[in-house]
Amino acid sequence: MKELSRIAQAIEPSATMAIDTLFKQMKADGIDVIGFGAGEPDFATPDHIKTAGKAAIDNNDTRYTPSSGTVELRKSVCQRLKADFGLEYTPKQVCVSNGAKPCVYVALRAILNPGDEVVLPAPYWVSYSELIRMCGGVPVIVDTREADHFKLTAQELADAITPNTKAMILNNPSNPTGMMYSRRELEELARVCQEKDIYVVSDEIYCNLVYDGEEFVSFASISADAKERTLLVNGVSKSYAMTGWRIGYVAANPEISEVIGNYLSHCTGSPCAISQKAAVEALTASQDSVENMRLAFERRRNYMVEHMNKIPNISCIKPHGAFYVMMNIEKLIGKELHGEVIRNADDFGNLFLKYGKVAVVPGTSFNAPNFVRWSYATSIENIKEGLSRLERFLNGEVI
Ligand code: PMP
Numbered sequence: 001m002k003e004l005s006r007i008a009q010a011i012e013p014s015a016t017m018a019i020d021t022l023f024k025q026m027k028a029d030g031i032d033v034i035g036f037g038a039g040e041p042d043f044a045t046p047d048h049i050k051t052a053g054k055a056a057i058d059n060n061d062t063r064y065t066p067s068s069g070t071v072e073l074r075k076s077v078c079q080r081l082k083a084d085f086g087l088e089y090t091p092k093q094v095c096v097s098n099g100a101k102p103c104v105y106v107a108l109r110a111i112l113n114p115g116d117e118v119v120l121p122a123p124y125w126v127s128y129s130e131l132i133r134m135c136g137g138v139p140v141i142v143d144t145r146e147a148d149h150f151k152l153t154a155q156e157l158a159d160a161i162t163p164n165t166k167a168m169i170l171n172n173p174s175n176p177t178g179m180m181y182s183r184r185e186l187e188e189l190a191r192v193c194q195e196k197d198i199y200v201v202s203d204e205i206y207c208n209l210v211y212d213g214e215e216f217v218s219f220a221s222i223s224a225d226a227k228e229r230t231l232l233v234n235g236v237s238k239s240y241a242m243t244g245w246r247i248g249y250v251a252a253n254p255e256i257s258e259v260i261g262n263y264l265s266h267c268t269g270s271p272c273a274i275s276q277k278a279a280v281e282a283l284t285a286s287q288d289s290v291e292n293m294r295l296a297f298e299r300r301r302n303y304m305v306e307h308m309n310k311i312p313n314i315s316c317i318k319p320h321g322a323f324y325v326m327m328n329i330e331k332l333i334g335k336e337l338h339g340e341v342i343r344n345a346d347d348f349g350n351l352f353l354k355y356g357k358v359a360v361v362p363g364t365s366f367n368a369p370n371f372v373r374w375s376y377a378t379s380i381e382n383i384k385e386g387l388s389r390l391e392r393f394l395n396g397e398v399i
């Protein structure tokens with residue numbers, strides 16, 4: 001048989017999806033395991049949104065739609081972007097696809113030529129590096145530090161840019177760190193992007209999950225120039241607990257959105273018609289359910305951060321957004337636990353699952369080998385039990 005695609009074969013499987021699959025399999029096998037792996041809201045999709053989905057089926061909204069999404073949904077996206085961030089986009093500038101993940105892919109597809117570099121601040125969400133590679137691009141990974149709240153500085157961005165740099169990826173608030181950039185920090189990054197003339201793929205999927213009264217600033221709202229060079233990715237998965245409905249979108253300047261629309265017309269056909277109706281309801285109806293979920297996440301974060309920091313030899317800083325905590329395991333590296341030496345976060349994750357019966361995502365896949373990501377998109381009871389297991393596991397107990 002002839003050789004398979006080299007690009008496709010070089011792609012690593014998604015570590016977050018793999019942990020989630022393993023966790024679900026263990027549960028199905030009757031093992032008492034607790035999952036802090038996949039970043040997915042544990043809430044049900046709000047009733048009014050589910051009703052809109054059911055009505056779509058009953059009303060026979062079950063056919064192909066325009067490949068970049070219905071005009072109704074694209075208008076709803078524009079209204080949300082205007083109401084939330086003061087951003088003016090026309091429906092033609094919005095392309096809807098099957099979740100934010102394919103939107104990041106198609107955004108990169110629209111701008112990258114083979115060999116183009118994309119600056120990727122680490123720790124980063126596992127899919128970015130692979131999506132860049134899938135588009136023939138080269139991820140240029142720039143490590144950030146916990147002491148800087150895992151945020152890339154304008155200087156670090158400038159230093160990473162070469163004549164081959166086409167874009168940077170900005171994920172704000174960040175998965176996996178939960179950190180959020182201030183307006184000032186974004187202005188500084190935007191200045192470098194303008195000076196060096198690079199695009200910004202700004203993934204703002206966690207924009208509504210922001211705590212402590214902090215202000216979320218959409219990168220495109222920084223200036224007219226920033227808006228022109230931004231490919232704004234967002235969707236309904238996280239804000240409305242709609243991960244399985246698969247609706248995301250990308251908003252960009254008209255030239256880019258036309259390229260994206262043409263691409264989607266061949267590779268995905270159209271997003272699910274039923275889910276699009278539900279997404280219109282999510283975006284246009286009262287946003288009260290978003291606020292209720294946000295408040296629950298904030299309580300869970302407070303609990304997790306406070307109690308995690310009481311456990312010896314591990315620590316975490318307090319994130320301001322998303323639903324992740326990065327646990328620092330530096331002090332455990334090189335130490336022996338349950339008869340095995342912990343060399344990195346992978347070792348820790350495997351042992352913790354085996355002996356502690358808790359699933360977390362090792363930071364190795366985020367380019368953060370001394371960290372482990374916990375998602376707090378789960379109940380306080382689970383968080384309590386998970387942290388109690390952590391303490392017992394660290395004391396050598398087997399659960
Ligand atoms: N971007 C980030 C940062 C994410 O964490 C996720 C969640 N998997 C996505 C995009 C993809 O979202 P969706 O489920 O809408 O594809």
Ligand code: GLU
Nearest residue numbers: 016017037038039040175
């Ligand atoms: N965004 C989630 C996570 O990081 C879901 C899994 C995925 O798509 O990677 O866990």
